């Protein structure tokens with residue numbers, strides 16, 4: 001209204017001055033400049049309060065977050081401090097001011113913060129670290145002040161006595177001081193956050209808890225991490241096998257599932273997947289069922305969805321017959337060695353191009369594994385080398401398709417050396433000459449190549465049988481593969 005009135009009267013004045021014979025061009029130019037400046041600044045949101053506000057309409061409960069048992073437990077404990085603040089006051093317990101959630105992307109940090117607000121019936125305000133970064137000194141600090149004021153104000157207006165402020169990507173504004181090119185602005189913003197955290201008290205009308213999330217805990221300024229600021233640091237890790245199973249079940253709650261669906265198998269196949277990946281697996285599986293005009297999601301849809309999330313969409317690229325044959329031989333080589341070393345370890349193999357791969361063999365380990373012996377690392381190297389060795393056995397040469405396998409084998413070899421598992425024993429690699437490292441690396445790779453070569457030679461007929469089936473059907477399941485391997489034995 002006011003804007004329209006000011007605009008209308010300005011135009012009327014200009015017309016009047018023009019008619020009265022005054023020179024109005026400079027006035028027009030000046031007015032134009034003011035309007036452009038207003039729109040530019042307005043668009044950038046410099047003076048806007050952009051924080052998203054949710055009251056407890058954030059309907060995410062802790063039971064909708066799979067796995068993350070420890071993280072949920074720690075967070076609930078921290079929340080009990082703001083929920084039962086009277087009891088904690090009696091014991092003289094200092095209130096918690098901040099909880100820092102650290103972990104890889106997509107593991108559920110934002111979900112945990114939302115569930116925290118729901119659990120504690122608190123006002124929930126969310127902002128991202130990047131919203132506080134401006135080239136103008138003082139703007140970031142002003143926004144931090146506003147965020148906390150907003151939290152308290154909103155809580156009061158909704159007659160609540162608790163608020164949770166969630167800052168995602170806190171490393172953007174809370175990075176080590178002095179490490180940015182525009183020091184002053186970053187330092188002022190961080191200082192303001194420290195001031196706000198120090199000012200949080202239990203006896204205030206509205207008790208505020210700051211929850212922050214980051215993928216890069218190592219980048220944060222020491223001052224933020226000291227006791228009295230982020231008192232709790234909660235690790236939100238990639239889910240374990242049980243966690244993955246829980247997450248899959250949560251996201252499948254509202255979807256029709258076929259009787260053959262086995263989440264245990266899918267959880268085994270998805271080591272290293274985050275909650276976000278798993279959500280995508282269920283969604284992609286539903287899309288595939290829809291495309292195939294099916295009423296329910298089956299195990300085959302889920303298996304294909306895992307491949308899609310892991311490697312990317314199927315490609316239209318059509319390799320030549322000769323290339324297909326080579327890819328089939330290569331993947332069969334990997335699969336046979338993997339099965340010979342660990343029976344039941346292959347999920348399936350295919351020569352359908354997907355992402356950057358012309359074909360692939362996927363393993364399905366029985367359990368998640370975090371520690372490896374030298375023998376286990378060597379076995380992994382053997383599986384990597386088997387693709388190229390199979391090509392050499394059948395075609396008497398290998399191809400560029402083995403490039404990634406070799407890189408992986410070299411990485412594993414470095415792991416053997418760095419963990420003190422090579423014949424050199426415990427070494428400081430900085431004092432090892434590059435030549436020596438390379439010699440040890442070649443030694444290990446050569447030893448494993450000899451094993452792989454003789455194992456494949458001994459199973460050459462099986463190799464041929466399997467790759468011919470793979471060329472014919474494009475896909476061989478782990479069970480079919482095992483049957484074909486055992487045929488030779490019997």
Ligand code: ATP
Pocket residue numbers: 064065066067068103104105106107108109110111112168213214215247250274275276277279
């Ligand atoms: P980033 O670090 O990239 O911000 P984040 O850790 O905050 O990621 P969220 O935004 O919480 O991850 O999760 C993204 C999506 O992944 C969620 O909306 C949810 O669908 C799914 N998800 C992640 N973790 C879980 C989990 N533990 N249980 C159920 N769903 C999950």
